[in-house]
């Protein structure tokens with residue numbers, strides 16, 4: 001398509017590593033697969049950790065997003081994703097208080113690592129499964145409160161409904177990484193998803209992902225090499 005050009009002058013495209021962390025069963029794999037394939041998975045092998053790549057064109061820019069769907073085990077070493085990530089999505093289920101407490105522990109872990117390594121990257125707290133509103137245990141106020149304690153962005157979403165609910169969050173996180181690296185200063189408007197936008201788009205769902213983007217504008221010029229990636233080398237059931 002004419003007019004499309006790589007963002008960087010040397011022809012390489014920017015790459016963004018996003019690690020999803022959170023308690024077992026909160027929907028990390030579902031969110032990852034939804035973003036990568038636009039589909040919702042119902043069953044997934046919980047013991048597999050993998051990294052997926054998606055190439056995107058947004059605002060006339062090409063970039064690659066690498067998503068690590070982490071799987072922590074009691075004896076596993078978290079530095080594998082702490083070192084790798086350019087941003088974290090700390091996921092909990094709005095229907096499960098224990099997953100919210102686990103999210104706090106992950107935020108703590110990330111915060112301690114960042115202090116020790118003196119490498120700060122954006123963090124987003126993500127409350128998943130919002131279509132299960134009747135089972136909600138964690139209020140939005142609880143979510144925003146926890147996010148602000150750790151200077152994280154806050155989102156609520158669902159992997160089980162429209163792809164856009166998930167895509168917007170990944171794009172917002174990419175946007176945060178870009179701001180953090182100083183790639184997009186003054187070029188792009190802050191991303192915000194409003195209720196009106198979903199109504200205009202003809203969506204019936206009354207609740208859209210909530211976004212709060214109030215991050216520091218630190219620069220991190222370091223650019224890492226991409227790791228190797230595998231795509232869907234595991235079995236799971238997928239549903240549209």
Ligand SMILES: Nc1nc2c(ncn2[C@@H]2O[C@H](COP(=O)(O)OP(=O)(O)OP(=O)(O)O)[C@@H](O)[C@H]2O)c(=O)[nH]1
Pocket residue numbers: 022023024025026027028029030031041042043044045046047070071128129130131132157158159160161
């Ligand atoms: N209703 C609903 N179910 C979801 C949503 N996201 C995930 N699930 C379901 O929750 C269960 C766990 O989802 P996973 O994506 O495997 O969760 P995970 O965090 O990757 O869990 P592990 O792989 O075990 O670490 C599955 O049955 C999913 O279908 C959601 O947004 N809404």
